[in-house]
Amino acid sequence: MFEKLALIGVGLIGASIALKARREGLARQIVGATRRQDTADTANRLGIVDSCGTDLAAACDGADLVIICTPVGACGDVTKIIAPRLKPGAILSEVGSVKQAVIRDMRPHVPAGVHYVPAHPIAGTEHSGPEAGFPELFEGRWAIVTPLPGEDRDAADKVAEFWRRCGSMVEFMTPEWHDKVLGIVSHLPHLIAYTIVGTADDMAGERRSEVIKFAAGGFRDFTRIAASDPTMWRDVFLNNRDAVLEILGRFQEDLFYLQRAIRWGEGDKLFELFNRTRAIRRALIDMKQA
Ligand SMILES: NC(=O)c1ccc[n+]([C@@H]2O[C@H](COP(=O)([O-])OP(=O)(O)OC[C@H]3O[C@@H](n4cnc5c(N)ncnc54)[C@H](O)[C@@H]3O)[C@@H](O)[C@H]2O)c1
């Protein structure tokens, strides 16, 4: 599909893209660039890309697809650095978990003649860094493409096809809708997990050690999510502020509803909700998304 693919940021997502693109023959040459030399060394040692250095702009020389795979807070600065070396006609994409803020930060730096196509693979783990990457990460998962109005439709279609060849199912969306949907299905669950594990950690003395000792079921599942990369998630919450605050307000109301039902012994209310949520889990299993 491409002569040269450049990945700026070779962590979980960048490395997984590189490994899958190579396996599927999606680009003749795949190069990476990272901020820190030791990350580049790791990517080179593991053979994740053909070559990896720390000169972000140089990595983009002659690339017909550049994908920024850094935390969302860095996307604007990275675009500014690489902009002078992007070749006319190149496609510039990224994988940020937030779309509106990333578009706001990147768009002013995108040179004329370069096609910017925002995208987001809805696939990940709690691990980060080049060692965490694996080629099957995107298989059977959704990838959302949020093309910008007035931008080249062929470029958006090409990015969509790239993700299909990585094994994903693709959906097009507006950036606004993306941020609302992801606020509910991804960002709020992470915030809740960070809160629950933090609350348990705040418990003093004996109760705290009991929490760790008996953390077999529900709590353990939350600890997986709460182990996710602190930089990535700090940036997500700061950059999807409005959508997260809106959904958090709703969530708090629903929590009070349950609190009240427990206080007043209204078991029917609890039962009705738990039945609805169980059906959602079963639907996810049917769709092979759980
Ligand atoms: N982890 C997930 O579950 C997941 C899923 C989908 C999308 N995303 C998005 O993908 C992006 C990358 O996430 P990840 O999980 O691969 O993170 P990661 O921490 O594993 O990798 C980030 C990479 O970016 C590099 N980097 C950081 N700041 C940089 C800078 N200023 N300049 C150049 N390189 C820099 C790091 O060295 C590292 O190589 C984020 O925007 C995240 O929101 C993550």
Ligand SMILES: O=C(O)C(=O)C[C@]1(C(=O)O)C=C[C@@H](O)C=C1
């Ligand atoms: O499975 C996980 O560990 C994830 O957190 C992956 C997950 C998600 O919330 O679904 C996290 C952030 C992304 O932007 C996309 C996917």
